[in-house]
Amino acid sequence: MNTLNNIEKRIKNISEQYPNDMIGGFITGDGPIPCDIMFVGEAPGKTEVELGKPFVGKAGANFEKYLNSIGLRRDNVRITNTCYFRPIKRKISKSGRETISNRPPKVSEINLFKDILNDEINLVNPKIIVTLGNIPLKRLTDFKSIGECHGNLIFNKEINRNIFPMYHPSSLIYNKSEEFLNIYRNDWEKLSETLLSL
Ligand code: URA
Secondary structure, three states: OOOHHHHHHHHHHHHHHOOOOOEEEEOOOEOOOOOOEEEEEOOOOHHHHHHOOOOOOHHHHHHHHHHHHOOOOHHHOEEEEOOOEEEEEEEEOOOOOEEEEEOOOOHHHHHHOHHHHHHHHHHHOOOEEEEEOHHHHHHHOOOOOHHHOOOOOEEEOOOOEEEEEEOOOOHHHHOOOHHHHHHHHHHHHHHHHHHHHO
């Protein structure tokens, strides 16, 4: 049966059986079920695993600021990820010190969670899925890059869902240009208008 409990168990099983040195913990989605608006990110980072919720780190602060700017709060929306575990890489320095950092999930890792994400989408039954960044975009549409389609409503016939692609909120940390900030802000305004039309 497709229940939240079953989804959470499957995420836990996959993550616990995965090689320990490739991942640093896992989380499940957060927010109400059912829910009209669902955001899908890439994969959790360190803070998300520590706090057990998606988008609670640096990128999450940007995300929440813009979410609030269109009159929504975290507890109005479902938030989840394409890959439910934290993909990591380990580096040993010359002095023998180990550092751990995030890495993007591999296609094989995204595929481990393909059915689980589909089941979560069906359980949540959203009117719109907002993809954050390229990883969920490629997983849920045929687009190859966010630059081609951000801020536009797309219909995915296979899963029968509206998709609204947006840049990942961490893009604001890397791209500080005024031009990008305007594009990003404008996409949130377009999302707000789109939500009114659904
Ligand atoms: N970035 C993501 O894509 N997901 C999170 O949960 C946190 C940061």
